Amino acid sequence: MDESCLNQQAEKDVSEPVLFTHSHQQGCEKSVTKTLSYFHLHLISDATGETLLAAGRAAAAQYSHARAIEHMYPLIRTEKQLAKILENIDAEPGIVLYTVVDQKLALKIDEACSQMGIPSVSVLEPVLATFQSYLGAPAHRRASAQHVLDADYFRRIDALNFTMEHDDGQLPPDLEEADIILIGISRTSKTPTSIYLANRGIKTANIPLVLGIPLPEALLHVKKPLVVGLIASAERISHIRQNRMLGTSPGLDTESYTDRINIAQELAYARNICERNNWPVIDVTRRSIEETAAAILALRPRVRSDD
Known part of the structure; x- marks a missing residue:
């Protein structure tokens, strides 16, 4: 390539x-x-x-x-x-x-x-x-x-504020307050999907998975939130990362960040974590943000009924 x-x-x-x-x-x-x-x-x-x-x-x-x-x-x-x-x-x-x-x-x-x-x-x-x-x-x-100032409106604003405060692993002690927690390696659409869900009144936190770095202890003990892992093909993630890194400092080493073999290892690590914790996984390779959000929301009734 x-x-x-x-x-x-x-x-x-x-x-x-x-x-x-x-x-x-x-x-x-x-x-x-x-x-x-x-x-x-x-x-x-x-x-x-x-x-x-x-x-x-x-x-x-x-x-x-x-x-x-x-x-x-x-x-x-x-x-x-x-x-x-x-x-x-x-x-x-x-x-x-x-x-x-x-x-x-x-x-x-x-x-x-x-x-x-x-x-x-x-x-x-x-x-x-x-x-x-x-x-x-x-x-x-x-x-x-255009927004009616009713309970639903304020619920959406509250969800958006919560989501922005809990983006990219922020404030892990408050994870139990989330409705949904998205986890995944870099460039798996965690943040845009979180914001989309927040616009529908769903408090969403997202946590990055980094190879070799343990998960926040709070994530391993959540009871209420639905935890969903997001993955994509190594090719797609490499492609997005390469384009994202264009314009960074010439001296910055980005080879390992965009290398498909390294990305495949990151994805295997993410899948293993989700499998061990019985967390569902969604492949976003060919999904739009809206389609990913719909797939996540479709998991909620099933997960709730299994509790």
Whole structure:
């Protein structure tokens, strides 16, 4: 497989997108070499981000030669929160979509993206303009106005806060409060799947599995949460890791991180842990985040009935 490479920007200009290219042969030696481009898609929302995520994925699906590396930033309502996000975007430039009704924050997003030479699009603004023109009245511009402030709404917000606080192995003593705990080696979609589940009101924690490092003691003693292991093919994980590492410092050793033999050992370690603890395993190789979440939720009634 050819090494991945980053197309260099001659200068910052929105007409010259930052794309990660990857070429590989599929099947036998006579197969045609397929080249895919990867780009960063930053999604900034002052609410849960469901509307934005759906719009971004619907647009990205129209480009079969390019795949989006999604960066989701929900509940962004302050300049301090936004400043950190803009730093992340500057480090990994790409397309920026946002649903932020606060015009001051929206202006900061547009100005920053313009300075970076990348596009920014307010997904709701054209719709609001059409409504305003037709109804003859301006929008109230309330963040999350589409959400009814009922018990279900607050349950979802609580779940999202919990999930973000328990991402990547954080706060292991509180694991018993989770509804679902996802475990897996690096790049098995733990974080995006956790956030998707949280948007449905499910408190989700995720814990990375690292070869040779013992599991948190709290994980081995949980009673209430459903623990699910996520795996993928070594080829897919290697591919994602290679593209993820593009743009890191040239001197950084990433060979072992992206080596398929090492990844296969990591996967064997993950499977062994799940088998020993009788935790179900889901292969995410050919699943979207939504499909992975649906498979996880399908396990809950069975697990509960077995208790």
